[in-house]
Amino acid sequence: MSSAHVSKLKKQRKRASLVCSSCKEKKIKCDRQKPCSNCIKSSAIRTCNYDYEVKRNEKNDIKIVEKDFANFDVNETKFHVFGLPEPAQQLLHDSPISGKNSIMDISFNLQTSYSVNRKPSRTLRGMQICSVYSKPEPFLSYNFLMSFREILKNEKKTWKSRNFKGNFQLHEIQFNDSNTANSVEGLNLLVEKLVCNNYYAVLERLGYFQTDLNKVLFGSYIPMGVVQLIFHHYFIMKREGIAFKRPVKNFEYAYIALITSLVELTNIFTKNNPSIFNFSLSLKDDEFNDLSVKLLNTSNYRRKCSIFAVYTILNLRLSLMIYGNALSAGVVSHNSYPMFQTAVNMCIEMGFSMNLDKVVFMDHYSTADSNDVNDVIFAKEIPVESLKTLWNYLLVLDASYFVGMSAAPYIDDRYHNGYYMLPNQNSDYFSAFVTTSREISLLFLTERKCTLRELLAGLSKVTKLISTLEPLDDYHQVEQNEEKWKLFYLKLQLLNLLSTLLYQVCRLLHNSNLSREFSQEVLNEPRNQKIIEGIKDECTTKIKILFFVVMNTILAISHSSFHYKFWLYNREVFSTWIGLQSLFFIDLIVTEESESAASRSTSNNSSKPVLTDDDKFSDPPIFKNTELENALFNFNPSKNQKFLNSVCVASQPERIVSFITGIYERVMQIPMILSDYTFFMKTKFFLIGIYFLYSYIKYHSEKGFEIYQYFDKLKTLTKRILAGQLQKGTSADLFPVQQILGGNLTENDLPKENDSTLRNSNQRESPSKPQNTLTGDQWDNNVLLSNSMIPSSQYDDIAASFFDDEGLGLVFKGIDEFFTRESSR
Numbered sequence: 001m002s003s004a005h006v007s008k009l010k011k012q013r014k015r016a017s018l019v020c021s022s023c024k025e026k027k028i029k030c031d032r033q034k035p036c037s038n039c040i041k042s043s044a045i046r047t048c049n050y051d052y053e054v055k056r057n058e059k060n061d062i063k064i065v066e067k068d069f070a071n072f073d074v075n076e077t078k079f080h081v082f083g084l085p086e087p088a089q090q091l092l093h094d095s096p097i098s099g100k101n102s103i104m105d106i107s108f109n110l111q112t113s114y115s116v117n118r119k120p121s122r123t124l125r126g127m128q129i130c131s132v133y134s135k136p137e138p139f140l141s142y143n144f145l146m147s148f149r150e151i152l153k154n155e156k157k158t159w160k161s162r163n164f165k166g167n168f169q170l171h172e173i174q175f176n177d178s179n180t181a182n183s184v185e186g187l188n189l190l191v192e193k194l195v196c197n198n199y200y201a202v203l204e205r206l207g208y209f210q211t212d213l214n215k216v217l218f219g220s221y222i223p224m225g226v227v228q229l230i231f232h233h234y235f236i237m238k239r240e241g242i243a244f245k246r247p248v249k250n251f252e253y254a255y256i257a258l259i260t261s262l263v264e265l266t267n268i269f270t271k272n273n274p275s276i277f278n279f280s281l282s283l284k285d286d287e288f289n290d291l292s293v294k295l296l297n298t299s300n301y302r303r304k305c306s307i308f309a310v311y312t313i314l315n316l317r318l319s320l321m322i323y324g325n326a327l328s329a330g331v332v333s334h335n336s337y338p339m340f341q342t343a344v345n346m347c348i349e350m351g352f353s354m355n356l357d358k359v360v361f362m363d364h365y366s367t368a369d370s371n372d373v374n375d376v377i378f379a380k381e382i383p384v385e386s387l388k389t390l391w392n393y394l395l396v397l398d399a400s401y402f403v404g405m406s407a408a409p410y411i412d413d414r415y416h417n418g419y420y421m422l423p424n425q426n427s428d429y430f431s432a433f434v435t436t437s438r439e440i441s442l443l444f445l446t447e448r449k450c451t452l453r454e455l456l457a458g459l460s461k462v463t464k465l466i467s468t469l470e471p472l473d474d475y476h477q478v479e480q481n482e483e484k485w486k487l488f489y490l491k492l493q494l495l496n497l498l499s500t501l502l503y504q505v506c507r508l509l510h511n512s513n514l515s516r517e518f519s520q521e522v523l524n525e526p527r528n529q530k531i532i533e534g535i536k537d538e539c540t541t542k543i544k545i546l547f548f549v550v551m552n553t554i555l556a557i558s559h560s561s562f563h564y565k566f567w568l569y570n571r572e573v574f575s576t577w578i579g580l581q582s583l584f585f586i587d588l589i590v591t592e593e594s595e596s597a598a599s600r601s602t603s604n605n606s607s608k609p610v611l612t613d614d615d616k617f618s619d620p621p622i623f624k625n626t627e628l629e630n631a632l633f634n635f636n637p638s639k640n641q642k643f644l645n646s647v648c649v650a651s652q653p654e655r656i657v658s659f660i661t662g663i664y665e666r667v668m669q670i671p672m673i674l675s676d677y678t679f680f681m682k683t684k685f686f687l688i689g690i691y692f693l694y695s696y697i698k699y700h701s702e703k704g705f706e707i708y709q710y711f712d713k714l715k716t717l718t719k720r721i722l723a724g725q726l727q728k729g730t731s732a733d734l735f736p737v738q739q740i741l742g743g744n745l746t747e748n749d750l751p752k753e754n755d756s757t758l759r760n761s762n763q764r765e766s767p768s769k770p771q772n773t774l775t776g777d778q779w780d781n782n783v784l785l786s787n788s789m790i791p792s793s794q795y796d797d798i799a800a801s802f803f804d805d806e807g808l809g810l811v812f813k814g815i816d817e818f819f820t821r822e823s824s825r
Helices: 003-014 021-026 037-041 086-092 120-133 142-146 149-163 184-194 196-218 224-234 250-269 287-299 307-323 333-349 384-404 428-445 452-467 475-480 483-508 511-517 526-558 564-602 625-633 641-650 653-667 677-700 704-726 737-742 792-797 806-824
Strands: 052-056 062-066 235-238 241-244
Touching: 021 037, 184 196, 184 241, 184 250, 184 287, 196 224, 196 235, 196 241, 196 250, 224 235, 224 250, 250 287, 250 307, 287 307, 428 452, 428 483, 452 483, 452 625, 475 483, 475 526, 483 511, 483 526, 483 564, 526 564, 526 625, 526 641, 526 653, 564 653, 564 677, 625 641, 641 653, 653 677, 677 806
Parallel strands: none
Antiparallel strands: 052 062, 235 241
16 A cells, blocks of 8 residues: 555544534434434434534634544633632542542433423523422421412412402413404304405415515424415315315314414515515404414413414414504513413423424315314424424523513413513623523433533533623612613523522532432542532532622612612512522521531530520621622632621521511512512512521520510511501502503602602501501501401502411411421420
């Protein structure tokens, strides 16, 4: 063999293979995506790696370069955010090749640690509940809180029945009030009128959508071949005219709804150029959309999920966005978001992140004149590329509307009071948020196993993204500039995401879970033990820092006279931190305190620490947000040891209880967030957490019996606030948002920025007080403890009526019984 031929072979062997490692091993064609379609199908995303990189030179020419795995830097995941103790820090960056027993690189099944939520934007938050409640310890355990589930469910039903008098169907979203054509017969007549009488016009527009709009709007993922089959199956051309083959089962109306929604969407895009069609379609605005909504509601699409209902909902939502302020199917344009979220929910339920079942068209034999036999099944296997396009479309719009509209993904038109919407303008921060969310979603939503190193890498990415946003200290500058509201909201959401991941790491490294996820050989390694302790301490400290950052922010702006629109815009993220996040934080400090007490007990020390006069129920030191954020983003225990210790001391139950009570006192005086149903329920969780903390201190501290003096004070304070609101004789003082947005209230009726009514509702003067009412100063403790002076109807209609209601009283009683049993052991 010649030397030239040998040299040529060597060059060929060194050449990078332009396929992933999995496809290369199987010797199959690869689409070179990350991950590729073959790896997605075979659930082998973890092995979808490439041995080449695409680089550009100075001339902007693309060059493919083979990766050098010998010099691969394991530190490229950028773990410098985690400042572990020096020995653990060195072990953290050990090469996974040299240390096969390193806990950082051992795979474990993360997905089985929590339940995947039906709402994509809530899936990561769903980890919190499991990460906190999956522990076997009794404190705030899942089983303990679930014992109050039926009580709180009754509370929800009571609140809804008092605030919403209409009769609503059980659908998650009811798009319109179908008083007209509510019968199936009337709906069939409407279909015959709009479709059969315009048969050729409808068919022509379906063809135009297939050739001109499908690729532009949806990346060609709507299966127009199946749409044509549906159309010709239900609309049959006979000698006497076009006949509508009426469906036997109601779920078949979703098929027809897809056709009518496509026709309306085509009308919108061609309304300025009607001459392209040979057959005119002269209809009223939104007539086909209105028909589509009625067909969907009749099909019971939430019970009989189908891809065609999803397509229809997306078409309707796109029509709403294009119409702007016009009404469509009884829904204002900004309420198109619930439609989109319903489509996302259905996609999750049908397994859009997995392989879809193959679907075919089957039409059993029936006579030509038979209109009552219809054993037809319409279904379509979506190509992988179309599936990826659709999923990308869903994720992008879900993220953009979630941030841009400041609206929870589970909006329900019946129970949500509204929100204040800002213009949705993309920014570099938002793009980074979407990218980071996608990467983390890919990590947590796939079936593949992951490593602790990958989990910490996600933490580092989120932390770095948060550090690029402005600090939460200049509140007035934020309030005066609406453009900064979105970044303010985005930062609070990212802090919530970071807290979620930190809780997940704490759950994974908890003693009860370590033995289940890792072998005893790995856990007995001294370096692994150092890494575990270092990461656990850092994650716990960072959770405490995050809590103080957000709660300082809420406390500071609650003392300021912020505009009511600011509260409407940020209400959802405030309720998240006031509700579950506070509950998780209380569980964290109580569990930490109980574990330290158990260790003291084994050392023959008292399990009930004695509080000094200086420490007893005193407020924690006031931390500046700049100091807290600096400690969070530049975590270094050796340099910031004094400050970090002060944060940990301030988080002790006896020190934090008055701080949390003060937060509750402030948020109870903000009408714009108090009138919201979601905030109402989450504040109940907040109160349960406060009572739980009080009870823990009472039963675990020698001087804890004095805590109930503070709780009685809190109860009196709550009723005093309530009494001030009742002096007007109406619950409208809470300014329900539907009245604000609906025009029932004017700017003159709302609290001004410099008006103290926003901050001190218990001191308000009423223009017309009802007879036999008391002023705020006359509501002493004896009067407040009885409901005789408060009209029951008004008392029940106010979302702040937490105390002396039967449901919460039973929860408090259950907490007392729980600690009584614990103390008697």
